[in-house]
Amino acid sequence: MGSVLVKNLHKQFSGVTALEDVNLEIREGEFFALLGPSGCGKTTTMRCIAGFETPTSGNIYIGDREVSKVPANQRNCGMVFQSYALFPHLTVAENVAYSLNIRRYEQGGIGSKLGVLAHMLNRRLGKMPKDVEQKVRDSLDFVELGHLADRLPGQLSGGQQQRVALARALIMEPAVLLMDEPLSNLDKKLRNSMRVTIRQIQQKIGITTIFVTHDQEEAMSMADRVAVMEGGKLVQVDTPTNLYSRPVSRFVADFVGSSNIYKGFVKNQGTEKGTLIQLSDQQLLYSAFDTTKSEVEIIIRPESIQLYEAGKEPEETGLLDGTITMSTYMGPSIRYDVQVGNLAFEVDKTYEGGMPLLSPGTSVKLAIEPERVVIL
Amino acid sequence: MSTDVRTQTEVAGPGELKPPTSKSSRNKKVSFSGLTMMKWLVYAFFLVFLIVPLLSILLVSITGEPINIFGSFTNAKIFNSTMEKLSNMSFEAYRTMFESGGSYFGALVNSLKLSTGVALLVTIMVLPIAYAFARTTMPFKALFAAICTIPLVMPTFISSYAFTLMFGKTGWVNHIYRAFGGEGVLFDVQSMLGIVLVQVFFFFPYALWPMVAAFKISDLTLEEASQNLGARSWYTFGRVTLPLAMPGLVSSMLLIFTVSFSDFGTPIILAPKDLSLIVVEAYRELSGFFNWAGSAVLTIVMLIVAAFFFWLQRLVVKGKEYGTISGKPTKQKLNDSKAVTTTLSIYSFLIVLVPLLAVGSIFLSSIATTWGMHALPDGYTLKHYALIFSSSSKNIINSMILAIGSLVLSVVIAIFVSYFVVRRNSGALDFISSIPLIVPGIALGIALIQTFNTAPIQLTGTATILIIAYTIRRMPYMIRSTMSSMMAIRKDIEEAAISLGASQLVAAITVIGPLLLPGIAAGGILVFVTVIKEASISILLAPSDWAPMSLAVFQNLLRGEYYTASAMAILIIFIVVVLQYLAKKLTKDQLY
Secondary structure, three states, rough: OOOOEEEEEEEEEEOOOEEEEEEEEEEOEEEEEEEOOOOOOOOHHHHHHHHHOOOOEEEEOOEEEOOOOOHHHHHOEEEOOOOOOOOOOOHHHHHHHHHHHHHHHHHHOOHHHHHHHHHHHHHOOOOHHHHHHHHHHHHHHHOOOOOOOOHHHHHOHHHHHHHHHHHHHHHHOOOOEEOOOOOOOOOOHHHHHHHHHHHHHHHHHOEEEEEEEEEEEHHHHHHOOEEEEEEEEEEEOHHHHHHOOOOOOOOHHOOOOOEEEEEEEEEEEEEEEEEEEEOOOEEEEEEEOOOOOOOOEEEEEEEHHEEEEOOOOOOOOEEEEEEEEEEEEEOOOOEEEEEEEOEEEEEEEOOOOOOOOOOOOOOOEEEHHHHHHOOO | OHHHHHHHHHHHHHHHHHHHHHHHHHHHHHHHHHHHHHHHHHHHHHHHHHHHHHHHHHHHHHHHOOOHHHHHHHOOOHHHHHHHHHHHOOOOHHHHOOOHOEEEEEHHHHHHHHHHHHHHHHHHHHHHHHHHHHHHHHOOOOHHHHHHHHHHHHHHHHHHHHHHHHHOOOOOHHHHHHHHHOOOOOOOOOOHHHHHHHHHHHHHHHHHHEEEHHHHHHOOHHHHHHOOOOHHHHHHHHHHHHHHHHHHHHHHHHHHHHHHHHHHHHHHHHHOOOOHOOOOOOOHHOOOOOHHHHHHHHHHHHHHHHHHHHHHHOOOHHHHHHHHOOOOOOOOOEOHHHHHHHHHHHHHHHHHHHHHHHHHHHHHHEEEEEOOOOOOOOOOOOOHHHHHHOOOOHHHHHHHHHHHHHHHHHHHHHHHHHHHHHHHHHHHHHHHHHHHOOOHHHHHHHHEEEHOOOOOOOOOOOHHHHHHHHHHHHHHHHHHHHHHHHHHHOHHHHHHHHHOOOOHHHHHHHHHHHHHHHHHHHHHHHHHHHHHHOOOHHHHHHHHHHOOOOHHHHHHHOOOHHHHHHHHHHHHHHHHHHHHHHHHHHHHHHOO
């Protein structure tokens, strides 16, 4: 098992910069997600760690070993590919046994090397040693696929293929498990259950895992920490909760959920309620966060805004006056589009049974706690 | 990691970590330059044996004299004379060809007439069969499909010979014809009509399957819409089904045109002295009169026509592919009207009967003591087979050696070309390796003879040039076969093996190799088949020491040893059928 340290990683593809000064410190046993839109460099980062890309400059450590010049087959990184990349001509058991056979090949003398190769080319030539066979069986039982050991990958469902790929990567007891968008080929329902399965397996073994995804929900629900990338650079590395409540940039805020983002001027610093900000249409808001800038962007998550029908609001100062322009029923919540002066607010209100939807045109008051107004 | 472990690795670190590092980078460098060298070798192969010969023949056609391109680079004297010839270049030869209405011009016109006629006839003839296969519940579909492979396995010069066995003056069809009171012969098989008929009946499968596909594409819902709007079924066919299938039909018509235009086997057997066709004319100019200039001009004209129609066909297919993307493969309602299916069934049977009878005729002739006086042979014997295995065994062995040589060369080149095209995006190599598609066999042969006739690279009359010619001719098909199996292997499969600890070499042996093998084997077998079947290259290039089976058949026919020719032809057909079955089985098993 090992930690992963990425230092000043740069990567250029024929003059185009794919990665720019990426620094990561992934702790042992951590489930770490690389999140970002396509082309942000998350896959390139993972492929550099796996050894399929050579960094233009920078260092990569797995455990204490500097690996940036070590060939991919000697890095001991288990990898689950987006397409699973199962060997179509080998049975499930042979797929899982592949790394064990390779190990036997590497360690054996010339005679046993040839024997192992012959067996890998045709299962009827030679036999798997008892311990290898047992290990494969255990590993398949672990992912609940013991009964499919002799099938070819083409005869399995997507979810089953996924679990074979996982078993194949884990059986070599890798220092790190790398997963490249492993759930993107599954349908939604299966994806949700595989999320839980993968997380449980990871916890059980305690293996350091790096998970590449473009799906923020996936990253947030599975990972201990998430690194958000944009344009080849790291934007923010944080826990899922911090990422959501304290995004450092408009990009992160947007990427990890919907939000209201406004420009404003700092009117007053360090009042007892925090920083007073004036929005474009004279509305005033307090934010609990400090800033040194005079012109700022603020973000407010839709569910952190309290919405009251005009006249039913609590006694409080600093409420915003607005009018509902649209109400959308979304199941567990209701999304209200509220016009406040020239600003449009999105407000989510938990739906409680029997509650009627407020119709467009209703006058409302919005209350926003200063802790929920994040200054970028 | 604990401190203990760290010190351990640190102690072991520098010594242990460095060697693999430097070794791997060295390995990488070696494999890189090795691959690059391979790439240049492949380029050099195509340059020397394809581009330069074609260029050379172009120069010959405008200078009117043989040119020694390679010699010009090694010998100053040859260089000077080449320069002198080049200074005299003119398009005179082309001008006279088109102005005078002379024999070359006549040959071109005749060839164009032939190909156009064959293309039109095939399309009309195949239309009902294609419709029957695609859109009706016609009985015996599988049987007809199986018989339709016969024309494809028969070299055309053997088919032509079969036609003379049937429709010649002493042919059995004419015996029957006369028995029913006919006079003389049904038609003169040694004529334009004979050539047209052979090509029609032996090229139609090339058009059949694309046309079946075209009929399957056209959207059923549109047809139902037409019927829903009150159209009768024949009106629907004429106004909806047929127009929708049109691009497919046109494309296969153009394909037939090119195949017919480039075909050498049929005209060389059936063209009478007074009928000049461009392929035959080019062959005679060279092998009969050693008229380099004339054959060069004809070769270039041939190339231009073939290239033009090939390009046209690609153009039409391109549009069609665009159409299929939007069209969902819908389940189509098949026409099951008894009258329609029975009529189509009888019609299809009559068409596929002709090639079937042709093979039968050759087979009968191969076991006949004598045949010609009556509709059936006078007696039966196996002595012709005994003869070919004794006296012509050399030809059989030659064919095998040449075929294996071409197979090995093709496999090696095709693997590298596919690798460079698929994994390294080498568009240039893709283009160069597909040039042979448009070069008729006879044109390639003439170009190669002209270029390698004298020192420094004198290959004319050797087995080497034969093997190279066969290889180049089959190369585009071979590459397509390996390329498709290479494309089916995604890059991450290889990476998966490597991430599991396998080195590049072990990954290649245990994963890439087994996945690639069926495609390569199938392609290789088809190369083998081509060599066995090939007529134009063999007749033009093979020296008597290296005469393959196809040339033996040809020479036997010229010498009038018809029964031996038949026996050898049956052997060729047998080998081709067995090998093609093998290749098909290999590609089928490949679907995991």
